[in-house]
Amino acid sequence: MPVHTRGIALVFQSLALFPHLTAIQNVEYGIDRSLSNGDRRQCALQMLERMKVPHVGDRRPATFSGGEAQRVALARAFAISPRLVLLDEPFSAMDRTLRQSLLADVRAYADESKLPILHVTHHRNEARAVGDRAILLDAGRITGVGTVDEMIRM
Amino acid sequence: MATILATAIGVGLGLLLSSKRLVGRDLIDAIATAPLVMPPTVLGYYLLVVLGRRSLLGHAWEAMTGSSIVFTRTGAVVAATIGSLPLVIKSSRAALEGVDRALISAARTLGASPARVFFTIQAPLASRGLVAGVMLGFARALGDFGVTLMVAGDIPTETQTAALAIYDAIQSRREAEAAGMVAVLTGIAVLALYSVNKLTRRRE
Numbered sequence: 001m002p003v004h005t006r007g008i009a010l011v012f013q014s015l016a017l018f019p020h021l022t023a024i025q026n027v028e029y030g031i032d033r034s035l036s037n038g039d040r041r042q043c044a045l046q047m048l049e050r051m052k053v054p055h056v057g058d059r060r061p062a063t064f065s066g067g068e069a070q071r072v073a074l075a076r077a078f079a080i081s082p083r084l085v086l087l088d089e090p091f092s093a094m095d096r097t098l099r100q101s102l103l104a105d106v107r108a109y110a111d112e113s114k115l116p117i118l119h120v121t122h123h124r125n126e127a128r129a130v131g132d133r134a135i136l137l138d139a140g141r142i143t144g145v146g147t148v149d150e151m152i153r154m
Numbered sequence: 155m156a157t158i159l160a161t162a163i164g165v166g167l168g169l170l171l172s173s174k175r176l177v178g179r180d181l182i183d184a185i186a187t188a189p190l191v192m193p194p195t196v197l198g199y200y201l202l203v204v205l206g207r208r209s210l211l212g213h214a215w216e217a218m219t220g221s222s223i224v225f226t227r228t229g230a231v232v233a234a235t236i237g238s239l240p241l242v243i244k245s246s247r248a249a250l251e252g253v254d255r256a257l258i259s260a261a262r263t264l265g266a267s268p269a270r271v272f273f274t275i276q277a278p279l280a281s282r283g284l285v286a287g288v289m290l291g292f293a294r295a296l297g298d299f300g301v302t303l304m305v306a307g308d309i310p311t312e313t314q315t316a317a318l319a320i321y322d323a324i325q326s327r328r329e330a331e332a333a334g335m336v337a338v339l340t341g342i343a344v345l346a347l348y349s350v351n352k353l354t355r356r357r358e
Contacts, residue, residue: 009263016260020278029274030264080264 009077011090015069017061023048023072024057030080044079051075051105067098074102078109085110087119091126103129124152156234156295160242161288163235168246168287169272183247187240194237194300201233201305229306230313237298238291245290249283250276286350293346297339 009030018026027044035043048054051071056064064072070090077085087106091099107130110117119130127134127148134151136144144154167186171179189197205212205223216222223229253276261271277284299317306313308322316339323332 005265006263007265010260012256012260014254014256016254016256018257018261018275029261029266076264 007080007083008086009080009082009084010086010088011073011077013089013092015061015073015090017064017069017073017076019061022058022060023053023064023075026061026072027076027079030076032080044075047075047079048072050078050109066094067102070094070102071105074106074109078113078115082115085115085117087117087121087130089120089122092122099126100129106130128152155231156238157288157292159231159235160238160291160295164239164242164287164291165246165284167239167243169250169276171243171247172250183243186243189236189301190240190244195304197236198233198301198304201229201236201301205229205232205305224305225307225309225313227306227312230302230315233301233305234295234298234315237301238294241290241294242287245283245287246280249280249287252283253279282353286353289346289349293343296342 018029021029024041024044027047028040031040031043033040045054045057048057048071051074053068053071053075056068056072061069061072073090091102094102103126106117109115110130117130119126121127121130131148134144134146134148135142136151136154144151167182170176171183171186173179176182202224203209205215207213207216207222207224212223215228221228223232257275257279258271261275262268266274296315297317298315299321302308302313302315302318308314308318310319310322314322316335320332320335320339323329323335
């Protein structure tokens with residue numbers, strides 16, 4: 001199945017925001033193109049509001065703070081109404097306070113929209129904040145599957 | 155016309171060659187950019203063989219249009235296109251390879267087809283390099299001599315390029331006319347290279 005038809009959104013470690021597009025254009029990029037331009041823009045704005053960064057809408061990624069960039073990347077991933085979201089350590093470079101606030105928002109959005117999220121992390125606290133179930137990997141091999149608390153105790 | 159053709163074909167090939175998954179891409183690159191280092195007469199010979207009246211392509215073209223490719227304006231366009239193609243391919247490939255692969259992957263996971271990724275992500279981000287390649291190609295096409303002479307001859311107002319016109323003017327002792335054309339071609343070449351330097355430096 002070609003990548004663009006899978007309906008799986010991915011938030012990269014580098015975030016991979018399109019540097020030549022504004023925040024709104026970044027979030028609009030993946031929204032259903034059968035919608036009118038106005039509707040797509042509206043959806044993008046709502047998602048930026050949901051991620052608490054509506055104020056960066058007309059700015060380009062080079063002007064974002066670290067936290068703003070993370071939130072725009074999440075908004076872009078959530079905006080395509082994916083079947084699954086993969087988070088590839090997108091919060092690894094953030095300080096603890098910022099990370100916790102973002103994780104809480106991600107968890108709230110996932111619960112609200114019943115969206116499955118596969119979150120790759122090296123941080124136990126991150127796994128606890130976002131996850132229900134965890135898969136423990138060691139050198140590329142699965143060494144445990146269970147609840148997050150069970151895996152942390154292993 | 156040659157610049158338009160070289161842009162369409164050259165950027166397309168540059169995109170293809172920038173894909174790491176393409177098997178034998180170094181060989182394809184070598185073949186596509188060989189005209190850059192080949193003597194013009196050798197390239198002209200190949201084109202005469204491929205496009206001449208007795209060739210399959212030349213025969214088919216003549217059956218369709220009623221005129222041959224060689225020694226016509228079409229031949230001159232083909233000659234200039236082939237001559238400028240390597241410059242467009244090289245610049246396009248380098249510019250497109252410079253686009254962060256993660257951005258392309260991100261666009262694909264957001265549902266964009268390969269064509270949409272090219273037009274909305276790769277081309278805008280590589281635009282400076284692409285424009286630089288087109289400008290070099292244009293300057294090269296404008297000054298083509300050897301290949302055009304072999305494939306299209308030297309027919310004034312029909313297949314005569316600026317470089318051929320200079321040669322004719324010198325041969326018939328019209329030095330002032332030759333000097334004027336030399337000045338124009340030099341100006342265009344310097345302007346093209348200056349712009350290319352500016353464009354690529356700003357990208358860095």
